[in-house]
Structures are given as C-alpha cells and as structure tokens.
Amino acid sequence: MEDKSTERFGEGYLEERKLVPRWPAPWPQIVNTLFLLVVFYITWWIFQDPRGLMRMYTPYVGYMYTRWILIVLIWQVYLFYYWPFKRSQLDNWHPLVKATVMTFITWVVLMVLIKGVFEGLLGNLSMAYFNPAQLIKLPGVTEFFAIEYAALACLMFAAIASWLSPSWPVAMEMAPWQDLKQPVLGITVLICTMFIATIVYLCTMHSHMGILYYPWQYFSSIAPPYWEKFANTVSGNFHVAWIMCCTIVVWLTESIWERYPFRIIKHDWTRRIVSFFGIIAIAWAFFFGLYFAQELWWGPAIRGTRRLFAPDWRWLHVGEMMVFFLLPALFLTFYCRNWPTKYSMPVNWLIRTLIAIIGGIAVYWIYYNISPLTLGTQKGYSHPQQFPMIPTIWLINLMLINHWFMDNWPGWKKVKESETT
Amino acid sequence: MATEEKQGMNRRDFVKGLAAGGAAGFIGAMGIYSYSPWRKRHFPKVVSKNIDIGECKSIKITNISETSWFNNADLMGDIKGAGGLLVNQYEYNWPPFTEKNGKLGKGSYEKGIKEIKQWLPNNLEKAHEFQMENAVHPENAGGYSCLIDVELLDGSRKKILLDSGWSYGWTDKCFKREGIDKMLANKEIDRLIISHEHFDHFWGLPVTMKYDPEIPLYVPDGFYPEGRQYIKDSGHRGKVTYVKPGLHPIFPGFATYVFPIPIICRVYGEQSLYFNIKDKGLVSVTGCCHQSIIQFAETARRNIKYEKNYGVYGGLHISPFEDWDPKYDDLVISLGKYGFEKIGCNHCTGIVTAKKFIEAGYPIVKGTARFRSKDTAYLGNGDTIEFKA
Numbered sequence: 001m002e003d004k005s006t007e008r009f010g011e012g013y014l015e016e017r018k019l020v021p022r023w024p025a026p027w028p029q030i031v032n033t034l035f036l037l038v039v040f041y042i043t044w045w046i047f048q049d050p051r052g053l054m055r056m057y058t059p060y061v062g063y064m065y066t067r068w069i070l071i072v073l074i075w076q077v078y079l080f081y082y083w084p085f086k087r088s089q090l091d092n093w094h095p096l097v098k099a100t101v102m103t104f105i106t107w108v109v110l111m112v113l114i115k116g117v118f119e120g121l122l123g124n125l126s127m128a129y130f131n132p133a134q135l136i137k138l139p140g141v142t143e144f145f146a147i148e149y150a151a152l153a154c155l156m157f158a159a160i161a162s163w164l165s166p167s168w169p170v171a172m173e174m175a176p177w178q179d180l181k182q183p184v185l186g187i188t189v190l191i192c193t194m195f196i197a198t199i200v201y202l203c204t205m206h207s208h209m210g211i212l213y214y215p216w217q218y219f220s221s222i223a224p225p226y227w228e229k230f231a232n233t234v235s236g237n238f239h240v241a242w243i244m245c246c247t248i249v250v251w252l253t254e255s256i257w258e259r260y261p262f263r264i265i266k267h268d269w270t271r272r273i274v275s276f277f278g279i280i281a282i283a284w285a286f287f288f289g290l291y292f293a294q295e296l297w298w299g300p301a302i303r304g305t306r307r308l309f310a311p312d313w314r315w316l317h318v319g320e321m322m323v324f325f326l327l328p329a330l331f332l333t334f335y336c337r338n339w340p341t342k343y344s345m346p347v348n349w350l351i352r353t354l355i356a357i358i359g360g361i362a363v364y365w366i367y368y369n370i371s372p373l374t375l376g377t378q379k380g381y382s383h384p385q386q387f388p389m390i391p392t393i394w395l396i397n398l399m400l401i402n403h404w405f406m407d408n409w410p411g412w413k414k415v416k417e418s419e420t421t
Numbered sequence: 422m423a424t425e426e427k428q429g430m431n432r433r434d435f436v437k438g439l440a441a442g443g444a445a446g447f448i449g450a451m452g453i454y455s456y457s458p459w460r461k462r463h464f465p466k467v468v469s470k471n472i473d474i475g476e477c478k479s480i481k482i483t484n485i486s487e488t489s490w491f492n493n494a495d496l497m498g499d500i501k502g503a504g505g506l507l508v509n510q511y512e513y514n515w516p517p518f519t520e521k522n523g524k525l526g527k528g529s530y531e532k533g534i535k536e537i538k539q540w541l542p543n544n545l546e547k548a549h550e551f552q553m554e555n556a557v558h559p560e561n562a563g564g565y566s567c568l569i570d571v572e573l574l575d576g577s578r579k580k581i582l583l584d585s586g587w588s589y590g591w592t593d594k595c596f597k598r599e600g601i602d603k604m605l606a607n608k609e610i611d612r613l614i615i616s617h618e619h620f621d622h623f624w625g626l627p628v629t630m631k632y633d634p635e636i637p638l639y640v641p642d643g644f645y646p647e648g649r650q651y652i653k654d655s656g657h658r659g660k661v662t663y664v665k666p667g668l669h670p671i672f673p674g675f676a677t678y679v680f681p682i683p684i685i686c687r688v689y690g691e692q693s694l695y696f697n698i699k700d701k702g703l704v705s706v707t708g709c710c711h712q713s714i715i716q717f718a719e720t721a722r723r724n725i726k727y728e729k730n731y732g733v734y735g736g737l738h739i740s741p742f743e744d745w746d747p748k749y750d751d752l753v754i755s756l757g758k759y760g761f762e763k764i765g766c767n768h769c770t771g772i773v774t775a776k777k778f779i780e781a782g783y784p785i786v787k788g789t790a791r792f793r794s795k796d797t798a799y800l801g802n803g804d805t806i807e808f809k810a
Contacts, residue, residue: 235748
C-alpha cells in the first residue's frame, strides 16, 4: 500500500515527463494541428455554432462556459497538480483515458460552479443578476436577456479568475503555501485567488452589472462608474480588456518567456512581487498600446457610437487581439519545445515574442476572413454579439487538454526516463 | 581568479539587469505614451468633405408602423429557442417564410417561399392565412414603415416610403389606415427605400408590391442571397438599386448613406437617410440605426455640407428588446452634445431609452400611443412629425 504522504500527484509532472515525437518534424506538429482542428470543429458544431446542434453561442451562454472551462482546467493542473489522480495514473493511463476522465471532472466542477455556486448560492442569496430565475422577476426582462445577463456576470467573474488563478503559481510560485500538500495547497490558493477575484469583481464589474437594472441597482453600485472619464465609457469592457491582457501576459511569461526576465531576480519574495506586478505593468503597456493601434488604424473612438468606433468595443477588442497572440505562443511551447532554444535567453525571448506577434496577426487575419463560413459568424469586425474570444479560447482549451491531459497525443508519446537514454 | 569570476558574473548580471530594465522601461513608456494626450498628434485632422446634397423646404413623416412585434417575451423566446442572436433569420420559421407546421429554428428561405410564392403579390390574404396556420408566433409579427413627404424648394413634393413592414396582414392594415395603398396605386410614392434586411423592415415587401410592383427600390449592398431572391419572388418589376457603402445624394436636400456593418440575426449593412432642411439644418431619418445615431451624425459632419443638426426620426436601436447595456448609457450621455432640436424616436429605440432621454432633458416629441403602440414616451403608430423652417 502506497504511503499517502509521499504521493506527489502531478507535482512537477509537466516538467518531468518525457515526450518523444512519433515521427520527424514537422509531422507531429501537423498531425496534432489537424487533430486539434478536427476536434475543435466537431465540438464547435455540437456546442457553439449558430447553425449547429446546441447553439450555445447566444452569445453569452457559450462564452461563459468557454471561459470557465479554461479556469477549471487551470485549477486542475496548476493549483491542484491533477489531484486526486495519483502519479502512477498520470504515468500509466492511456492519453485518451486520461482526457476522458479528467475532462469529465472538468465538466462536473464546471456544473457545480455555474449551477451551484453562481446561480444557486450567489444568485439566490446575494446578487440576483447571477441567477436568471431571479432576474426574470424584474418587470420587462425577458427570459432570453435574463439568461444572457446572468451569463455575462459569470463570465466577467471568469475573466478575473482566468488572470489570478494562473498568476499565483506562475508569478507568486504558490507562496507562501508552496510547501503544503495537495489538496490543501490547491484549496488554499483557490480560496485566496477567488477572494481577490471577488474584490476585483466588485470594484471593476459590479458597476457594469448595476447599470443594467436601472434605476434600483444603479444606486447599489457606483454608477456612472469611477472609470467613466478616463476610459471614455461606462462599460466594464475597459476592465475586461486590461484583465485579459494580464491573463495573456501570465501565459506568455509561463510559456515562451520561461518566466524571463523575472527569474533573474534571485531573492524569492522580490522575484514574486516583481513578477506579479511586472505582469500587470506589461499588460497595461499592451492594453494602451493596442488601443492606440486601433485609433491609428480606424481613427479615434467616438463615445456613444456603436461597433467599430465605440470605446467599449475598442477596449474589448484589445483583449480579443491579445488572445490571438496567445494561440501561436502556446503552440510554440506545447508543440515546438519553445523553439528556438539555442541562443541566449534574451535572444530566444525576443525571437519567440516576434513569432507570437506575427503568428497572432496571421491568426487574426485568418479568423476574420474565414469565420463567417466556418464558424457561423457574421462578416465584419465589430458585431456587437460576436466575440472572437469564444472560438480562440475554445481552441486553447482543447490545446490545454491535449498538452496537459493527453501528453500531446497523437503526435507524441510519453516514455520512461530509461527509454530516452 | 575567484574574485575575477565573481566580478565577471556581476558584470553579466548588471548588463542583463540593465537590458531587462531598459526593455521594461521602453515597453512601459510606450504603454503610457499610447494613452497620453500626446498620442493625438498622430491622428489625422478631420476635414469635412463638404459634399453639397442641396436643400429642401420641409419634410413631414407619417409613422405607418413602429411596432415590429407586439410581445417582447415571445420574440426573445423564439430567438432563444432557435439558438440566439447570431442565428440566420430565415431559419426561424417566422412568417412569411414558414413551411407546413414550421418548427422553430428549422426553416429556410427556400422551404418557406415554396409555400407562398404562388400568392405573391396579389393574393396576400391567402399567403397570410397559410402563415397564421403554420408559422411560429405569427400573431407577434408587426413591422416598421414610415412615409416621408418632402417639400422641395420650388414647392413640388416627393414621397418616399421607408421600409415595408413584416406581417402581410398588419402591414396591409397599416397601409390602408394611412392611405399608403392608394398612394402606391396612384404612383404618388417615388421610391421605396429599405433600411436593412431584417424581418421587420423587409419581409413585408410584397404588400408594397401588391399596390405598386414597379416602384423603384433602393436596398443596401450586403443583402444575402435569400433577400435578393425575395425581391424577385415578391413580384417586384421595377428598378432595384443596390446602394454601395457611402453617401448617395438622391434629389436636392436628400441623400442616403449605407454603413457596411454586421447586425444580429445574420444581416449585413444599413441604409439611413439625411434631409437638409433650408434654414434649419440636417434631419436624420433611420430604420434601425444600428450604426448608432451618433455615428450617423459624425458621418454627416465628415461628409456633408450643412448648417447644424436639427432633427431625428426613427428607430435608434438602443434597447429594442427593453434590454440594457452600459454602452447605451454612453449614447444617452453623449447625445446632448450633438444639439438635436427635435427628436422623434420610436421602434427599436426602446421605451426605457425614450424615458432616459426625457429624463436627460432632450427634446423628445411625444406620441399618442394609438394603434397598439405602447407608450406616449415616443412617436407611435399613426403619429406624424414635421421638420420645417
């Protein structure tokens, strides 16, 4: 019988596992790309596509589930180190079995979270806007918008959680609780990050939601909100944008940047604090930079307009653009072993960043040219009910499942240490 | 030796630190600059093209119907049931495009038109009867349409029909109420302008065709193949102009502007109208104004020669389903800066928006809430508004 105290679950699993390509490059990359695209398209058609089966791209319902799936995946791997799965199970189960079982767990947690915590607990006991059944009681609100508004509130919370959940392991290195065992460690960091997320939500998103229920909740939130003059809009999309930038910068830091330059700071707490706030600083630079890029490309935003010239859409689009950069960055890390690796770290860092930027621009161009045909969306950039973050994050979720749960199957296989030597 | 190595390491660390700090500082400075007032130096100065569209003496607008649907809950329930706001409008099995025992979200243009084509445009009663028996929520369909009576500077008049409603039954009834049927039959109406392809503005097209199948038709470029085919299938025999994005002067004092924008329910492109009233200023007339009234006013500022903003009529697409979003408040807050003196809004503006406009002190022209219009906060069915010197 295994000693419980020595069970490591998935601690260090991603770094320690040996993945060997089944064929010479670029075949594994091509095979996995095709595999991901096929799975993406099938699942997109089943769950999201406005022409497909379940049509969850209403848009907010599908958007909410997409975002929360991402967060639950992060929790499972980065906060809980795959707990309750034992290391032997991670090592020996077939990738398809692992993907099936672990994605099922993702779904269970997702349901508990959305239906139990947000709709059931918060929606019934705290803020009505988390629960469609409560919202529908408001005169004039239709069932459709009750569901959409509730999904919007949940997904705004998800935006914050998707930044803070990976921030703690990546920037704060799980400190000060890094020596705790699972599941205590996971639970502790989860509570900590969700506590901070709640405060951030109340300060950044609650006013957005409050405005929806004029006049009563207008006065229970700070509305018009404090960011109105600075952001040139009362919309919470201003916050969604910088928070999305933070999320993406966390992942760039963890993937293609290999935590450089923060890792050169030797003192533990200095490194952690600088990492955490440095990520925010870099994110804000992207945040303003990409807004400015839109002003140069399309002209200055005009408050009160809709679509392309609306400040709220421009802010949202900052976040959308950032997600486009993340796709090639993750691909480089997951399937190209963070190529290139032969130069000094600053040079590698620079080349990979350039690849991510160029790749992101390419994906952006491809998306806006083919999505009406392939994803069932409308042509044009600024449809008020279309969110490129839904398909991009949906694809990222599949990439994470493939990399974290499936050991890059089918292009790669996991081998034992002895087999690699 | 050990000291040298240590010094070497320190130098390397120093250089690395300097490079990292420099890069961070550079990115940070760029970020700050990107949202500083200095960035505005890079924006090109807006110079109006000052296109002269001429002037007219006055316009009088008759609201034929602004009630596109009668029950929000039913409409949104259908949208929800069919899969949300991105689903193709021709799939709903709403009237007139319904198959026998039409199921929500399972229809298509081809299946729907097959059932009614034989009756278009001269036996609409039969087509309407079929829809009432087979479509999803047929009783909920209304429609949007208005008549614009323009007085030119020489005293002559031109009449323009903007949009053609949705339900055949409701649109025909409204046309008869306002005498549009006779005007069409007598060729008193010069042209039909379709603002966009949405069901409630365009699907009642055969009703206009019933009375004047040769009427010149202006539709925005961006119509989907189903919409283009429907123009033919509805019995239209006159000239169709697919108006490209941009400004299109039609006759002195009147121009349309097409915005190439994506719209919910898989629609693309919207056409709105400008009238330049002598000694008063510009009047913006819209179907739904998905581009936003402020964008419409800004577009005028950049393109047209006129004195000032004077008036607005039509749907302003703010809270069509009595929903709300903070960005709508951006519009409510900003509209005051544009100096409109007379605002006759209705339809997709939303009652809640009209009330917010009134609270904000904007010059809203109130209505009479007749013929199934719900509130006096805006111009209802059968109400009129005049813009004149």
